[in-house]
Amino acid sequence: MAAPKAPDGADTGGAGLILLGTPCLLWGLNWPILAIALAEVDAWTLRALTVIPAGLVLLAVLRLQGHSLAVPRDLLLPLGLAAILNITIFQISLAYGIQMMNSGRAVIIVYSMPLWAALLAVWFLGERLTALRIAALALGLAGMVVLLSQDLSAMRNAPLGVVLCLTSAIAFAGGTVTVRRHDWRLPVALIAGWQLVLGGIPITLGATVTLPHVAWSTISTEAWLSILYGLVLAQVVPYFLWFKAVQRYPAMLSGLATLTIPILGVFSGVLMLDDPLGWRELLALSVVCGALLLVFLEPKLHRSS
Numbered sequence: 001m002a003a004p005k006a007p008d009g010a011d012t013g014g015a016g017l018i019l020l021g022t023p024c025l026l027w028g029l030n031w032p033i034l035a036i037a038l039a040e041v042d043a044w045t046l047r048a049l050t051v052i053p054a055g056l057v058l059l060a061v062l063r064l065q066g067h068s069l070a071v072p073r074d075l076l077l078p079l080g081l082a083a084i085l086n087i088t089i090f091q092i093s094l095a096y097g098i099q100m101m102n103s104g105r106a107v108i109i110v111y112s113m114p115l116w117a118a119l120l121a122v123w124f125l126g127e128r129l130t131a132l133r134i135a136a137l138a139l140g141l142a143g144m145v146v147l148l149s150q151d152l153s154a155m156r157n158a159p160l161g162v163v164l165c166l167t168s169a170i171a172f173a174g175g176t177v178t179v180r181r182h183d184w185r186l187p188v189a190l191i192a193g194w195q196l197v198l199g200g201i202p203i204t205l206g207a208t209v210t211l212p213h214v215a216w217s218t219i220s221t222e223a224w225l226s227i228l229y230g231l232v233l234a235q236v237v238p239y240f241l242w243f244k245a246v247q248r249y250p251a252m253l254s255g256l257a258t259l260t261i262p263i264l265g266v267f268s269g270v271l272m273l274d275d276p277l278g279w280r281e282l283l284a285l286s287v288v289c290g291a292l293l294l295v296f297l298e299p300k301l302h303r304s305s
Contacts, residue, residue, distance in 0.1 A: 021257065050230045
């Protein structure tokens with residue numbers, strides 16, 4: 001989900017660094033852990049078990065802190081659209097995509113999201129298509145080409161996995177632009193909680209309609225721990241910490257911190273799942289991270305020029 005922007009010059013003390021680094025670490029490690037869970041539980045059921053409960057926990061924490069959970073009527077439609085893009089389409093496309101390719105490749109593709117958000121912002125927010133944005137988009141596409149440059153016949157289902165992961169990235173980008181387009185007048189954690197709950201409704205309905213057969217008694221302890229990680233450590237805890245961290249850090253630093261997520265995702269996949277790590281993966285990771293760096297640094301470079 002789109003993270004709120006902190007004002008430049010905000011506190012950048014050690015406490016803020018821990019708050020900012022912990023979510024990135026948890027999100028990075030989530031990629032191979034998600035793959036472990038998906039090896040035994042179908043995508044619809046897995047997401048139904050984690051998305052709405054995570055949102056309800058976030059909303060409960062806010063209520064305990066004394067916040068109202070009400071959303072102004074004029075924001076209900078954009079909130080619903082953001083939920084469909086950021087949660088429903090993003091989560092299901094990602095879950096199916098990661099089943100068709102290794103987690104390291106999936107995280108590189110999905111974290112091309114800021115590139116697509118920059119492009120969509122030109123169309124829907126009236127932002128300029130600058131030379132840096134064009135360069136960043138070109139680099140990001142080059143990274144995708146590198147990942148697909150091996151013999152497609154050897155990749156089996158990976159081409160469809162790439163399409164699904166790209167769909168996930170573009171949906172997340174659309175959700176980001178939707179959030180940026182409106183003046184929410186609400187705590188950012190409240191927006192996140194409601195997105196999880198609302199976006200989780202179609203997922204739960206999908207799990208009900210598809211009636212996937214889940215052999216609950218045969219699910220391993222490792223898979224259950226992965227599901228628990230997905231609920232608590234990949235959603236509730238990192239979102240809660242992230243929203244606190246971005247209040248202390250400038251938006252530029254919080255954006256740059258997210259560059260660690262695909263890096264952690266790639267190397268944790270190598271360690272946990274024995275995912276291949278060849279020149280294609282390393283080159284694509286470097287190119288995509290370079291593209292994201294251009295996107296994040298563009299506002300600062302624009303102001304200094």
